[in-house]
Amino acid sequence: MPDSVISSTPAWDPSSRSPIATPDLVGPNIQLGQQLVTQPSRVVHPLLDLRLVGKQFRVVANGGNFKEKEIAVVIALISGQPSIRFNRYKTSETILPEWVSLKHPNPKRDNGLLVVVQGEHCGKHVRCIHHRYQDEQLKMVVAIVNMMEGTADRLTGSVLKSSLVRFFTSKRGNWQLQPV
Incomplete structure (x- = not known):
């Protein structure tokens, strides 16, 4: 029996509702008798x-x-x-x-492709669609996109606000989102 079991799931359908968050x-x-128990x-x-x-x-x-x-x-x-x-x-x-x-970017200048790295939308790609100051803090609004090689990103219609995010860079020099 393998050390860990990883289930595969079908691709996310952008027209469907957001999936329910799973714990990080x-x-x-660990196998106990006939039951398989995960030690978190x-x-x-x-x-x-x-x-x-x-x-x-x-x-x-x-x-x-x-x-x-x-x-x-x-x-x-x-x-x-x-x-x-x-x-x-x-x-x-x-x-x-x-x-x-x-790495943490300057949200006013760096508006590339982003990846959410924690929380409900972990692993999803997003793009900045707006930024502004509110109560002396920089806020961003990002849209979830479907990214495919060789084609333009397609908006899914879902929008996230950055009052809950921090940023860092990806390999391509694009910025990543990390909810806090």
Whole structure:
């Protein structure tokens, strides 16, 4: 029996209602008699979420061979657990989560493609459609989009407000959203 069980789900239909949020928990499955019980453990790093597997991000690494170096990482599934991987030439190595810090953009200038990394909309792509100051804080409004290679992003009609988000960069230099 595998160490962990990961169910696959069909692609999200943008015309459907938003899916119900699942807890941001990862952990090994333990078999007790005939029942399969999941032992939850809190996600230690915002990028270590199963919904982000395959996504690429730009981060600042500080540890090992890295000293405050901006690098591109990908979230990969290793032995059933998400890990932060760095591609160096033709090899890939794991980067410890404590070495990785997120990059934060200037929302007034950086309006590229975003990825939600925590919460109900984790893993979804969004684009900034408006920003303004309210009570001396910068607020952004973003729209959820369906992103496909070689085609323009398609708006789903869902809109999120950034009073609940922080930002950091992806591999392509685009900014990511992280709800707080």
